[in-house]
Amino acid sequence: EFNIFQKICEEILDFGESIQYMAILIAKVDCLNGFAELAIANNFTKPLIHKNYDVNLSEARHPVVEKTLETGDFTPNSTNLNQRKFVHLITGPNMSGKSTYIRQVALIQLLAQMGSFVPAEKAEISIVDGIYTRIGAGDALAQGLSTFMVEIIENGKILNNATKDSLIILDEIGRGTSTIDGLSIARAVIEHIHDKIKAKTLFATHFHELTSLSQRLKYLENYHVGIISIDDEKHSFKFSHKVELGGTDKSYGVEVAKLAGIPIEVINRANELLNKNSQSQLKLDI
Secondary structure, eight states: HHHHHHHHHHHHHHTHHHHHHHHHHHHHHHHHHHHHHHHHHHHHBOOOOEEESOOEEEEOOOOTTHSOOOOOOOEEEEEEEEESSEEEEOOOOTTTSSHHHHHHHHHHHHHHHHOOOOOEEEEEEEESSSEEOOOOOOOOOTBBBOOOHHHHHHHHHHHHOOTTTTTEESSTTTTOHHHHHHHHHHHHHHIIIIIOOOEEEEESSSGGGGGGGGTTOOTTEEEEEEEEETTTTTTEEEEEEEEEEEEEEEOHHOOOOOHHTOOOHHHHHHHHHHHHHHHGOOOOOO
């Protein structure tokens, strides 16, 4: 049996190069077939790849999140990153959809550059030399790194490596430290990207004080994820999940805490303290 096995191996080795070549071709066909099936099943569209700077997405969707929802429940959003406004600052409460929105732009960029159709009604995309993301929060205990240190290290890698031809996705920069430190770091990062790197950037944040930067930074545009107010007195609302032009001046943290089931006495006390402290709210010196 061993001799037979050896003989078969020797005969196969004579065709080794051809077999490897066929395996590569089959893998490519399998990949392209997967792209095609995905596009048909999920109503993807063919992206237009151009040499311009701009990225224009019409009614784009997150390809993973929309599959977890009932048909028609996902709210699509459009994106227009161009040389006139290449830094988009996105504000809004937790659970409103900021992270989903910025991630879907990164995923669509990645899918397009892989050769796949994309989840959007229309997509015009420029090739980027890298997709740089800082999303989520977590420590690295095995390396002795705190949540904030992990965040700062990753930010440093982005700022040191991204170019004008990159896509940068940043979510809640500065949240791992004190409010004033976090706000200062977030502002400095935005200014560096705007003035030095000039990369297409989506920057999601709870620091609504940063929206005033649009008065000084020529290429920055404010956006917010809308909410639908139901009862102002009871501080109740629901999310529209729609990204709209303009900033917001409120974080809605207490309202989101109420939605999460925090006891009403805690909510009432939080609102009392919020109203008392609103006079000493942080201001951004532009």
